[in-house]
Each structure stands twice: as structure tokens, then as C-alpha cells.
Amino acid sequence: MHVPDGFLDAPTSIATGAVAATAVAVSLRRARRELDDKTAPLTGLVAAFVFAVQMLNFPVGAGTSGHLLGGALAAILVGPWTAVLCMTVVLLVQGLFFADGGITALGTNITLMGVVTVVVGWALFRLTLRFLPRRPASAAPAAFVAALVSVPVAALCFVGLYAVGGTADISLKAVFAAMVGWHVLIGLGEAAITALTVGSVIAVRPDLVHGARPLIAARELTVRKPRPLVTKGDRSA
């Protein structure tokens, strides 16, 4: 999904750059409320984690593999505003250090993979949680839905950008079919892995999942009486 240099024309690149810059500026302000300042190292850690998880290729079939985008996952783990910052940093470092994604296409890449996936993922996560019982176990299915939809929507936005400022003369139908088709598959993988990751983190450290905070607050302390052990001999008595 990384857009290279020269793929979209200049006005489109500048416009997406402006969108990305605005999103990052707003996120910088809002992220302060999400995290206190001692958590900057931990935010960097989440960015490194998303980076590493993007290396975790999973087989799609026919010899190809896709990688996670991680936007929905980051949003659920650290909250949407911080997630936008994390994704921005991941893409910036990928562009500058690893030559992955063009430097002039950085705005496009941040908009598609850093903003769209986070916004869609977070919105759907919150929406899905409304329909699920308020308990920590609900986070995993909600994460599944969020991640599943976030990837094809990002692909769809790419097709939209392509329609406006693509430099190659391919029929929109073909771009649409290829991008959205593949990304529905990748979205399935992303959804499975996001849900299982969120599930396994919640099982061990539920306090680390930002999106699950309301669920944990709703959990009540229950007193369970010890049940008398039933052994074979007791049953006859």
C-alpha cells in the first residue's frame, strides 16, 4: 500500500500532505489528554511495535503475502490521537531510513495508512462495542470488525485519490477491483490478527488496552463463595 514517488500528481500529493499535516497537528494537541508525559517512551514503543508487526507477513495465498497496516490495532491499544502520531512516525521513519514509500508521497501515505485506518478503525470499534455486552471479552470481536473494515476503506480512499490524480491511464474499474479485492483479503488477515492480539493482551494486561478502559471500569467486583470439593466418596453420602 506504500505509495512511491511520482505515482500521484503534484496537486493531489500537496492536498493529501495538507490533510496529513492538519490531522497530525490536531492529534498533537489531543494526544496530550490521552497520555501523560511519562508515556512518550511507551508511545515510541507502540510505534516500534507497529513497525515490527508490519514486518510480520502473513500468507494470503498463491505465493503472495500481505502485511498488517496496524492502524486499527494502534488506535485500540493507545487511543486514536496517539495512534495517528505513532503511524505518522512509523511512515516517516520508513520513508527516510528504509526508502519504503516516497518522500513526496509521505502526505498521501500518512493520510491513507495513518489517518484513514485509525479513524475508521476507532469509530467502528466504539460503534461495535455499543452492541456488545460491556465486558472485556467484547473488545476482541469489536477489534475484528474495526480492522476488517479499516483496510478496504483505506484501499477505497486510495482508489479515490487515484481517480483524482493518478499518473497512469488505467481504467478505474481495474484499479478498484485490484485494490479493494486484495485489501478485503488483507483486511481479513488484519482483522484476525488484530482481534487475537487485542484478545491476548486483554487476557494478561487489560490495563494496556486503551480502547478497553470503559469495559474494565464497568466490571464489578464479585464475591464468589468457595464451592465444596466433590469427590467420589462424598457423592454417596
Next chain:
Amino acid sequence: MASGHTHLLHLHGYSPVHRLPAHCKLVALVTFVLLVVATPRTAFWAFAGYAVLLLAVAAVARVPLGFLARRVVVETPVIVFAVLLPFIAQGPRVDVAGLALSQSGLWSAWNVLAKATLGVVGSILLAATTDQRDLLAGLQRLRLPNQLVQIATFMVRYLDVITGQLGRMRIARAARGFDPRGIRSWPVLARSAGTLFIRSYERGERVHLAMLSRGYAGALPVLSEERTPRAAWAAVAVLPLCALLLAVGAWWTA
């Protein structure tokens, strides 16, 4: 960190390019790539000129061509896409070696391939000649918001730790006979991701406490405050200025 405090993308050296301040090199690279992208695709000679410029930088920086070639592998998805373009694009067809290829598709393929390759080689040269810490300090000098610089700093700092952990987990999975094939392997990969997150987080907590105990107060120490020497700006300006001449020439003839 197993690999010391530099990354494998960095090529240790003492060339003139290595010694230039990181923020100057960043500005030069971004200007260069902007000019390359703005060049009309019909000006073949201009792209040849850009390539010569980058090769000259590589020669001055003493970056071996083999190193560049190995790193260009990241571009593979773009190359695959570019190869497909002439087949799927619309428009009038031309006959190339018995295949009916789309004319505009061939142009687009050339356009994407040339511009993306020049951009990729430029970034590789920057990463090869600049220490990552210097690059981050350079971003700070270019007024990138402090929060972003901090996140990037910690990300780069932890990246080797996390990928090392990921590698050990992969070996451990393989040692137990795990062979990722198809959907059934996804739960295992996901559990790996979850475990990786918790382990990294708890490690980060320990690192953070250790940093606080050594006096960390929310920002990395600034090592040098002095003004950038004019000579440095003049030296980095050579690349974008040559590129500007080429770009103007290309627009003139287009």
C-alpha cells in the same frame, strides 16, 4: 542491542558526505526528490542526469554500488506494479517484441519506475551516510514537533530490541515445527504479536524507570547548539542546484 547503536542501513565512514550536518542533508534530499518528481517524464536525459548526480554522491560518500543494489530490493512491489502497467493500461497499443502493450502504460511505467528509483536511492544514500541519532536530531533542528521527535527516537531505540525479540520468537516457533502456511497459522502469529506487545511494553517500563533514575526529564539532551556553518549549506546545495538546472532544462525542452 545486538547490533550496537547503529543500524545495518548505516554505513560507517568518514567521507565528506558523512560529515555534513544531518538537517542540511535532509533538506537537500527533499528538494532533490521534489525536483525529480516535478520533471516531465519525456525528458529522458534529465533522468539520466539525476542518476549521474546520485552516483556522484555515492562515489564521494564511498558507498559501494553493491550496497545500493542490495538495498534497492525494498522497491520490488513498485517494480512489479510497473511491469504490469503496460498490460493493464488503456489506450492505443504498440507492438513491442510481439506483445501488444499500451502506449500510455509504458509511459506510466517508466514514469513511476524512474521517479521512485531515484527517490529510493536518495533515501538509501541519506540513511547510509547519516547516523540515526543525528538524523533524529536533524529532524528536531528542522522544527519537527517535539512529541514526534521523541516518539521517533524511542521507536528507533526500541526497534532493534523488538525485532530481535520477534526473531527469537520466530526461531522458537520454527523449533517447535511451526511452518506458516495459510489461514490456520494466523492465530499462532497473532498470539505471537500479543506476546510481543506485552513483553516489549514491560521491557519499556523497565527502561523508562532506568532512564528516570539517570535523570531523564522528557527530552533528549541537545549535544550541539552552534549555528550550521555556511560551508555546509553550500556543500549540500550542490545536489539540488544541479537538479534544478536539469529540471529547468527539462521543462524548457518539454
